Amino acid sequence: MKKMTGAQAIVKCLQEEGVNLIFGFPGGAVIDLYDELLDSDITHVLVRHEQGAIHAADGYARATGGVGVALLTSGPGATNGVTGIATAYMDSIPLVVLTGQVPRALIGNDAFQEVDIVGITRPCTKHNYLVKDPADLVPVLREAFYLAASGRPGPVLIDLPKDVVASKVNFPEKKKIKMQTYQPNYEPHPGQVEKACRAMLKAKSPVLYVGGGVILSNANKELTELAKKLSIPVTMTLMGLGGFPGTDPLSLGMLGMHGTYAANMAVAKSDLLIAVGARFDDRVTGRLDAFAPHAKIIHIDIDPTSISKNVGVDIPIVADCKLALQAMNTWFDRLKDFDPKDFAARHQPWIERIDVWQQEHPLTYHDEGDIIKPQYVVEKLNELTGGDAIIATEVGQNQMWAAQFYKFNKPRHLLTSGGLGTMGYGLPAAIGAKLAYPNATVIDIAGDGSIQMNIQELATAKQWGAPVKIAILNNGYLGMVRQWQELFYNRRYSATVMEVTPDFVELAKAYGAVGLRAKTKDEVEPVIKEALATDNLVIMDFIVNREEGVYPMVPAGKATTEMLLV
Amino acid sequence: MKHTLSVLLLNKPGALSRVTGLFSGRGFNIESLSVAETLDPKVSCLTLVTHGDESIIEQITKQLHKLIDVIKVTDISEGEFVEREMVLIQVKAEAHTRAEVLRVIDIFRGKVVDVSPTTYTVEMTGPESKIKAVIDILRPLGIKEIIRTGTIAMARAPKK
Numbered sequence: 113m114k115k116m117t118g119a120q121a122i123v124k125c126l127q128e129e130g131v132n133l134i135f136g137f138p139g140g141a142v143i144d145l146y147d148e149l150l151d152s153d154i155t156h157v158l159v160r161h162e163q164g165a166i167h168a169a170d171g172y173a174r175a176t177g178g179v180g181v182a183l184l185t186s187g188p189g190a191t192n193g194v195t196g197i198a199t200a201y202m203d204s205i206p207l208v209v210l211t212g213q214v215p216r217a218l219i220g221n222d223a224f225q226e227v228d229i230v231g232i233t234r235p236c237t238k239h240n241y242l243v244k245d246p247a248d249l250v251p252v253l254r255e256a257f258y259l260a261a262s263g264r265p266g267p268v269l270i271d272l273p274k275d276v277v278a279s280k281v282n283f284p285e286k287k288k289i290k291m292q293t294y295q296p297n298y299e300p301h302p303g304q305v306e307k308a309c310r311a312m313l314k315a316k317s318p319v320l321y322v323g324g325g326v327i328l329s330n331a332n333k334e335l336t337e338l339a340k341k342l343s344i345p346v347t348m349t350l351m352g353l354g355g356f357p358g359t360d361p362l363s364l365g366m367l368g369m370h371g372t373y374a375a376n377m378a379v380a381k382s383d384l385l386i387a388v389g390a391r392f393d394d395r396v397t398g399r400l401d402a403f404a405p406h407a408k409i410i411h412i413d414i415d416p417t418s419i420s421k422n423v424g425v426d427i428p429i430v431a432d433c434k435l436a437l438q439a440m441n442t443w444f445d446r447l448k449d450f451d452p453k454d455f456a457a458r459h460q461p462w463i464e465r466i467d468v469w470q471q472e473h474p475l476t477y478h479d480e481g482d483i484i485k486p487q488y489v490v491e492k493l494n495e496l497t498g499g500d501a502i503i504a505t506e507v508g509q510n511q512m513w514a515a516q517f518y519k520f521n522k523p524r525h526l527l528t529s530g531g532l533g534t535m536g537y538g539l540p541a542a543i544g545a546k547l548a549y550p551n552a553t554v555i556d557i558a559g560d561g562s563i564q565m566n567i568q569e570l571a572t573a574k575q576w577g578a579p580v581k582i583a584i585l586n587n588g589y590l591g592m593v594r595q596w597q598e599l600f601y602n603r604r605y606s607a608t609v610m611e612v613t614p615d616f617v618e619l620a621k622a623y624g625a626v627g628l629r630a631k632t633k634d635e636v637e638p639v640i641k642e643a644l645a646t647d648n649l650v651i652m653d654f655i656v657n658r659e660e661g662v663y664p665m666v667p668a669g670k671a672t673t674e675m676l677l678v
Numbered sequence: 679m680k681h682t683l684s685v686l687l688l689n690k691p692g693a694l695s696r697v698t699g700l701f702s703g704r705g706f707n708i709e710s711l712s713v714a715e716t717l718d719p720k721v722s723c724l725t726l727v728t729h730g731d732e733s734i735i736e737q738i739t740k741q742l743h744k745l746i747d748v749i750k751v752t753d754i755s756e757g758e759f760v761e762r763e764m765v766l767i768q769v770k771a772e773a774h775t776r777a778e779v780l781r782v783i784d785i786f787r788g789k790v791v792d793v794s795p796t797t798y799t800v801e802m803t804g805p806e807s808k809i810k811a812v813i814d815i816l817r818p819l820g821i822k823e824i825i826r827t828g829t830i831a832m833a834r835a836p837k838k
């Protein structure tokens with residue numbers, strides 16, 4: 113037990129957790145901690161807006177599987193972070209967010225830059241703390257990391273009064289954390305596993321419906337093994353992309369509102385739906401009573417609240433996805449006379465039926481001569497990066513085209529705000545990922561609207577040597593909203609036309625980055641090649657077909673079989 | 679269906695607002711809520727009466743359980759239980775109604791805890807149904823104010 117300052121103890125805790133990179137923005141309330149950071153070996157990445165700090169930590173966490181850490185000052189610093197925290201919360205991303213707070217004696221006095229950030233973030237954090245007693249500082253930090261990363265992960269916020277950080281504290285030995293009130297269940301119930309496996313033995317038209325839980329629990333191998341062992345087609349949610357190889361013949365691509373025709377049809381006609389780490393979100397299910405109406409449903413999820421929340425489940429398995437899938441694989445391996453070939457043969461008619469759907473309505477778009485189709489840009493990015501880049505996205509049409517046309521073969525290669533749909537997420541997230549993997553190609557597939565929401569982070573990318581590539585699918589519109597107005601509001605484009613947009617090529621230059629533009633189809637490939645060849649930060653401005661739509665599309669509230677097609 | 683949930687939670691600042699925030703944020707209703715320290719001063723017990731079909735109650739229970747500060751959630755209305763609520767009623771007591779008021783209070787085993795020239799303040803405990811009944815009967819006589827504690831409840835001890 114050694115006495116040290118709160119700031120020293122915080123830095124020591126971060127080191128103890130293996131943190132070597134944090135994202136933040138300073139201010140009066142956290143100045144002691146910043147002073148301490150200067151002498152530590154932790155790299156602090158100075159962002160240009162606190163939202164960027166949280167998204168960057170989030171991108172870092174999604175790409176690496178570790179916990180992302182951000183440090184913000186009190187008041188406006190903390191509130192600027194809220195969108196980022198809510199973004200991470202909706203997608204179950206492990207973060208520890210440290211915020212400064214006014215000294216304890218001033219709390220509640222409307223002091224300068226005081227805000228009740230614990231109150232504000234209560235509904236969008238997994239848990240949060242206001243450290244009032246310096247003796248709690250170290251235990252709270254350790255607990256926060258444990259909570260963020262365990263069970264269903266999520267952001268945890270710690271509010272640190274300035275005088276607590278400045279006070280003397282003990283640094284007790286680290287012990288294994290055991291919490292009376294929090295004991296996530298990882299191990300699947302063997303009886304439920306057996307029930308699920310028996311249902312799979314009987315199924316004629318099964319589908320695996322895979323969500324972000326598979327990525328979070330690093331269960332892609334186990335999932336792939338099960339799918340192949342039993343020849344079960346796999347469809348993924350936006351968050352699940354990369355959980356199963358997108359180029360595998362068993363992959364149906366994404367399902368839901370902008371899912372593939374085959375995926376939505378397969379789910380609708382399936383007799384067994386095996387949901388793994390997915391939560392039956394409304395963007396996936398469409399009209400609830402028409403979602404997988406003939407299917408028995410197996411649902412693996414670590415969070416009991418996800419089970420039977422929207423859709424009644426026949427065989428619930430509350431467990432870590434990886435362990436549950438492992439248990440299933442083992443169950444089949446031990447089964448007498450089990451032969452994957454039998455399954456391949458038995459599911460052949462089902463797979464052929466799906467093939468027909470795939471051929472009838474593949475993911476596609478109309479080529480229009482010289483005009484750049486946004487889908488073509490994504491296809492080219494996929495081709496020229498060998499499907500191997502880490503792709504961050506903004507939100508809107510750009511995000512959906514990225515999800516549809518980039519073929520994710522590996523987990524943790526798609527960084528996208530699925531649950532909250534936060535415009536402005538992509539660029540800072542890409543920076544976080546690039547700093548984690550300096551040798552990886554990291555691309556932000558962006559919209560001309562979204563990119564302006566955190567464009568200031570270009571300076572962060574420049575300062576910290578994170579040469580990400582930004583591919584703006586520039587349609588001059590808030591395209592996704594425009595598409596809804598086109599389809600459901602009589603083409604009344606209210607507030608979706610951006611009459612003034614910066615010249616992104618010049619803007620790139622202003623930040624010391626490279627700006628490239630493609631106006632015709634044949635310019636797309638050279639621009640991408642040039643961008644990939646340079647070591648610098650690049651903005652690629654693709655002037656794309658203005659009123660292109662994302663298809664298929666299931667109108668909100670309709671059954672997922674009622675797709676509008678290209 | 680009415681359900682009475684008993685929630686044990688850590689007696690920490692903010693813990694209660696996590697619970698109430700959950701209800702408002704997710705659109706669950708709270709009919710009554712009552713909370714105080716248990717034998718263990720580190721733990722509070724919260725009795726919460728809510729309405730909803732089975733699936734909603736299941737969600738409420740799971741969501742409550744998911745809160746880090748919550749130790750245990752029991753739907754005690756699933757088994758045998760005792761419930762009590764206390765009410766303070768200030769009722770008009772004028773010359774021609776005083777006797778009637780006292781008679782009603784007596785029937786319900788209430789107690790007069792404060793008297794003024796024109797009012798009685800009555801204390802009464804019982805299950806919610808009894809509280810409702812006494813309020814209904816006193817209402818025509820002129821209730822000036824009522825304060826209710828909300829239900830508290832406890833599962834019955836096993837008889838064997």
Ligand SMILES: Cc1ncc(C[n+]2csc(CCOP(=O)(O)OP(=O)(O)O)c2C)c(N)n1
Binds near residue numbers: 534559585589592593
């Ligand atoms: C912070 C935020 N504000 C508003 C929205 C609503 N919204 C969803 S998509 C979209 C349009 C995005 O435009 P752009 O970035 O140009 O992408 P496009 O759809 O044109 O590809 C808007 C405004 C949102 N998702 N996030």
Ligand SMILES: [Mg+2]
Binds near residue numbers: 586587589591
């Ligand atoms: Mg746009």
